[in-house]
Amino acid sequence: MYDASTLFAQLLNGLSYSSTLFLVASGLALIFGVTKIVNFAHGSFYMLGAYIALTVTNALPTTGFGFWGGVVIAALVVGAIGCLIEVTILRRIYQAPEVFQILVTFGLVLVFQNLIYEFWGPDEVLAPRVPGLKGAVTIFGERIPQYNIALIFVGPVFLGLLWWLTHRTRWGRLIRAATQDREMVASLGVNQKTLFTAVFFIGTFLAGLAGALQIPKESANLQMDINIVVEAFVIVVIGGMGSIMGAFLAAVLVGVINAFGVLFFPQAVSVLIFLVMVLVLVFRPNGLLGGRMVAQRPGDLSIDQPFRLPTRAMKQAMLAAVLALALLPLVLPLYFEVIMTEVFILAIFAGSLHFLLSVGGIVSFGHAAYFGLGSYAAALVATRLGLPMAAGVLAAMVAGAGGGLLFGWFCTRLKGVYLAMLTLAFAQILFTLSIQMVSVTGGDNGIVGLTRPSWLNSHMAYYYLALAAAVLATRLMRRALYAPFGFAFRAGRDSLARSAAIGIDTARIQWGAFVLSGAFAGLAGALMAYHRGSVFPTDFSVSTTVDALVMVLVGGVQSVSGPLIGALSYHFVSVELIRNLADYWRLILGLFIIVFVLGVPQGIVGAFMNRFGKGER
Amino acid sequence: MSTPMLEVTGLNAAYGQAQILFDMNLKVRANEVVAIMGRNGAGKSTTFKALMGHLKNRSGSVRLRGEAIEKLPVYQIARRGLGFVPEDRRIFSELTVLENLDLGRQPPREGAAEWTVETLFDAFPNLAAMPDRPGSDMSGGEQQMLTIARTLMGNPYLVLLDEPSEGVAPVIVERLARLILDLKAKGLTILLSEQNLAFAAALADRAYVLDRGHIVFEGTMAELSANEAVCRAYLTM
Ligand SMILES: Nc1ncnc2c1ncn2[C@@H]1O[C@H](COP(=O)(O)OP(=O)(O)OP(=O)(O)O)[C@@H](O)[C@H]1O
Ligand SMILES: [Mg+2]
Numbered sequence: 001m002y003d004a005s006t007l008f009a010q011l012l013n014g015l016s017y018s019s020t021l022f023l024v025a026s027g028l029a030l031i032f033g034v035t036k037i038v039n040f041a042h043g044s045f046y047m048l049g050a051y052i053a054l055t056v057t058n059a060l061p062t063t064g065f066g067f068w069g070g071v072v073i074a075a076l077v078v079g080a081i082g083c084l085i086e087v088t089i090l091r092r093i094y095q096a097p098e099v100f101q102i103l104v105t106f107g108l109v110l111v112f113q114n115l116i117y118e119f120w121g122p123d124e125v126l127a128p129r130v131p132g133l134k135g136a137v138t139i140f141g142e143r144i145p146q147y148n149i150a151l152i153f154v155g156p157v158f159l160g161l162l163w164w165l166t167h168r169t170r171w172g173r174l175i176r177a178a179t180q181d182r183e184m185v186a187s188l189g190v191n192q193k194t195l196f197t198a199v200f201f202i203g204t205f206l207a208g209l210a211g212a213l214q215i216p217k218e219s220a221n222l223q224m225d226i227n228i229v230v231e232a233f234v235i236v237v238i239g240g241m242g243s244i245m246g247a248f249l250a251a252v253l254v255g256v257i258n259a260f261g262v263l264f265f266p267q268a269v270s271v272l273i274f275l276v277m278v279l280v281l282v283f284r285p286n287g288l289l290g291g292r293m294v295a296q297r298p299g300d301l302s303i304d305q306p307f308r309l310p311t312r313a314m315k316q317a318m319l320a321a322v323l324a325l326a327l328l329p330l331v332l333p334l335y336f337e338v339i340m341t342e343v344f345i346l347a348i349f350a351g352s353l354h355f356l357l358s359v360g361g362i363v364s365f366g367h368a369a370y371f372g373l374g375s376y377a378a379a380l381v382a383t384r385l386g387l388p389m390a391a392g393v394l395a396a397m398v399a400g401a402g403g404g405l406l407f408g409w410f411c412t413r414l415k416g417v418y419l420a421m422l423t424l425a426f427a428q429i430l431f432t433l434s435i436q437m438v439s440v441t442g443g444d445n446g447i448v449g450l451t452r453p454s455w456l457n458s459h460m461a462y463y464y465l466a467l468a469a470a471v472l473a474t475r476l477m478r479r480a481l482y483a484p485f486g487f488a489f490r491a492g493r494d495s496l497a498r499s500a501a502i503g504i505d506t507a508r509i510q511w512g513a514f515v516l517s518g519a520f521a522g523l524a525g526a527l528m529a530y531h532r533g534s535v536f537p538t539d540f541s542v543s544t545t546v547d548a549l550v551m552v553l554v555g556g557v558q559s560v561s562g563p564l565i566g567a568l569s570y571h572f573v574s575v576e577l578i579r580n581l582a583d584y585w586r587l588i589l590g591l592f593i594i595v596f597v598l599g600v601p602q603g604i605v606g607a608f609m610n611r612f613g614k615g616e617r
Numbered sequence: 618m619s620t621p622m623l624e625v626t627g628l629n630a631a632y633g634q635a636q637i638l639f640d641m642n643l644k645v646r647a648n649e650v651v652a653i654m655g656r657n658g659a660g661k662s663t664t665f666k667a668l669m670g671h672l673k674n675r676s677g678s679v680r681l682r683g684e685a686i687e688k689l690p691v692y693q694i695a696r697r698g699l700g701f702v703p704e705d706r707r708i709f710s711e712l713t714v715l716e717n718l719d720l721g722r723q724p725p726r727e728g729a730a731e732w733t734v735e736t737l738f739d740a741f742p743n744l745a746a747m748p749d750r751p752g753s754d755m756s757g758g759e760q761q762m763l764t765i766a767r768t769l770m771g772n773p774y775l776v777l778l779d780e781p782s783e784g785v786a787p788v789i790v791e792r793l794a795r796l797i798l799d800l801k802a803k804g805l806t807i808l809l810s811e812q813n814l815a816f817a818a819a820l821a822d823r824a825y826v827l828d829r830g831h832i833v834f835e836g837t838m839a840e841l842s843a844n845e846a847v848c849r850a851y852l853t854m
Contacts, residue, residue, distance in 0.1 A: 002826045123739060170719060170720070173712060173716050173719070174720060176709070176712065177709040177712060177720055180709055180710065180711065181690070181707050183671055183707075184707045184709075185668060185673075185690075185694055185720070186690075186691035186692045187671075187701045187703070188692075188695060188720055188721050188723075188767070188771060189692050189695035189723050189771055190692055190720075191690075192692065292706070333708055577713070
């Protein structure tokens with residue numbers, strides 16, 4: 001066991017990390033509170049702060065002034081970039097459905113990743129020690145870097161500053177007022193645009209500052225962005241949405257748990273933090289200091305008109321399309337056959353997301369969790385137990401459904417952005433686990449050596465299996481859509497309160513939808529695992545989720561055949577992109593997402609609505 | 618004839634595809650109190666939201682003191698001197714009475730009564746008794762008073778008052794009526810919406826009656842009170 005002095009030293013280290021977490025999370029909370037935008041790119045501003053600070057402090061003399069001045073300059077530059085992004089991009093999507101806001105900010109994440117890679121390269125960069133704080137303090141016989149001690153105070157200082165700003169200045173009170181009621185603030189003659197831009201400046205400044213302050217402790221790397229933003233989400237959820245004091249308490253909690261977790265459960269720190277979040281949410285659904293839940297705009301993606309039952313002509317067209325697809329391998333070159341197989345598998349995955357998103361209005365931003373659960377379950381059953389493929393596929397569906405059962409239980413207690421954040425956090429935990437639990441998952445190397453039964457060994461046979469699975473899965477999900485369950489699910493999307501009033505147990509229904517969706521995503525994961533013969537942690541990654549989201553988006557959020565069409569167009573393009581423009585595919589994909597969402601003002605939904613001549617969104 | 622304080626011509630407004638207001642014409646002269654009457658769902662609040670610019674989906678012309686404001690964003694409309702007291706009150710519950718008032722502050726306006734916290738506390742003695750109370754700890758009537766006072770801090774020419782008497786205790790309703798008359802005496806122009814004929818009759822000079830988004834009657838308050846057919850058909854008695 002560890003002695004008291006080690007524990008105390010670790011406590012101090014944890015508190016110094018709490019400061020970093022608080023700076024990031026408070027900025028996120030501030031931005032969310034006022035603009036109601038869930039800024040997934042917040043971690044990118046943090047990462048940007050770190051890299052810019054490296055460059056600036058290198059250019060300045062290596063004195064205390066040089067370092068601290070460089071940190072402040074970096075934070076200011078990041079704030080300015082934040083303003084620019086707000087004015088040019090985010091300002092256009094304040095009224096958009098939140099899934100589009102999430103997608104656009106995620107598009108920014110990709111763009112920033114690519115640009116930072118371009119400017120600073122793929123390697124980790126460590127800053128020199130901070131002049132004036134190079135030494136270490138000895139406390140109870142443990143040496144703790146002076147810099148870490150200094151950082152402990154940064155959090156409380158900024159808590160004080162933010163408190164002063166929001167309670168003692170008129171401008172800060174305006175921020176609090178706008179957090180509660182933007183419309184009323186405008187009615188009193190306040191220009192929201194400048195208010196929003198200013199809030200965005202402060203928020204991104206804080207993120208940039210946190211990143212800049214982190215460089216003496218941790219080398220700057222290209223994974224910083226997602227890691228920190230997920231932690232910041234967890235903190236904001238624990239602390240209570242939009243509450244700065246709550247963010248502080250949660251940051252301290254998470255920082256300390258992190259520090260002790262590393263000592264006691266080095267492989268499962270993220271699980272520990274996740275458990276704490278679960279505990280908090282069970283006892284205080286709105287977080288430690290959160291007020292009532294922000295009223296969400298319901299029916300963001302909803303339509304007044306129910307999905308139509310297919311007409312006879314449509315049925316015939318679908319049958320013809322399936323037949324055509326069935327005949328395709330006779331003429332297709334092998335390369336396309338392989339790609340098409342993947343398209344079918346991805347269509348199942350996108351379809352399962354589509355089921356939650358457009359039918360239930362649930363933004364599952366961690367949908368990769370079920371895909372990965374499926375692929376890993378199949379891989380483990382196949383390689384560890386040596387069971388045949390059928391068992392692997394079954395295990396994958398059970399694992400996906402189990403994931404849906406577990407996560408759905410929490411997620412259906414939350415709404416809107418909370419839910420998006422929580423689902424992302426779940427997926428991210430599994431992602432981390434799949435990397436860290438090397439003995440089970442093989443870590444970064446994944447698991448290889450899945451073999452298909454001999455009758456499925458040819459590409460053509462597997463093509464037909466994937467096609468059949470896609471057709472069957474789509475049919476089953478459509479069945480669910482038109483069953484009483486599906487109607488109740490859609491009712492919940494359109495108005496939770498009203499469906500509750502007519503006796504629909506919306507939470508149960510949504511929970512069921514999670515299970516169903518998870519099972520199909522798991523199926524897709526297993527089929528992909530057997531297709532590739534291997535599984536990797538990326539199956540759990542955010543980009544896997546985003547791939548599915550983009551497919552749904554491209555195919556059309558409200559069209560039932562959307563996932564297949566989306567998977568078809570997106571997969572071909574992305575495969576080609578990665579093959580030919582590997583260094584820029586993130587940039588291109590990011591810009592594509594942003595332009596797509598901005599360019600089609602009401603997104604695909606609007607286009608769909610226009611076609612069917614129905615009302616606003 | 619001088620330009621009216623507010624002149625609305627051909628106002629149409631819709632939520633999405635659902636049109637709510639049809640070709641409305643309204644006129645409010647300086648220092649008048651005008652009531653828009655109508656049952657639940659007639660479109661009173663929608664009218665105010667459209668005038669204030671909250672409802673973007675609208676057409677027609679809105680002139681405040683002769684100046685076209687229908688293309689301006691909400692905050693610009695507010696800065697032209699149009700004050701808005703919404704029906705659901707919407708005070709900032711985390712902020713105290715004084716802080717709420719402070720957020721309503723706008724520079725004084727040529728030709729409009731000038732309000733300060735002191736003069737408002739004179740006019741609203743019950744607020745003066747609780748300057749540091751947070752909005753969340755106030756009764757419905759007190760909140761209603763605070764919303765009105767907060768709007769007055771902007772020194773508006775004209776105030777849109779959406780159903781001030783709704784959900785407020787009868788004693789407070791009486792106090793509200795006296796207050797509104799005081800405000801009129803100080804030179805304020807008021808366009809209020811109301812379902813309660815007695816309340817409106819005590820305050821307003823003229824009235825418009827709204828039914829499903831159409832103006833079905835227009836005249837002085839006395840004419841409306843005398844017109845039993847209209848009252849019976851379109852108003853709650
Ligand atoms: N946000 C909205 N979206 C769609 N329809 C709306 C919306 N708000 C109001 N409506 C509809 O517009 C019509 C007019 O509503 P409005 O609120 O203007 O009525 P009102 O006269 O103010 O009624 P009340 O006396 O109940 O306040 C009603 O039929 C209502 O259902
Ligand atoms: Mg109303």
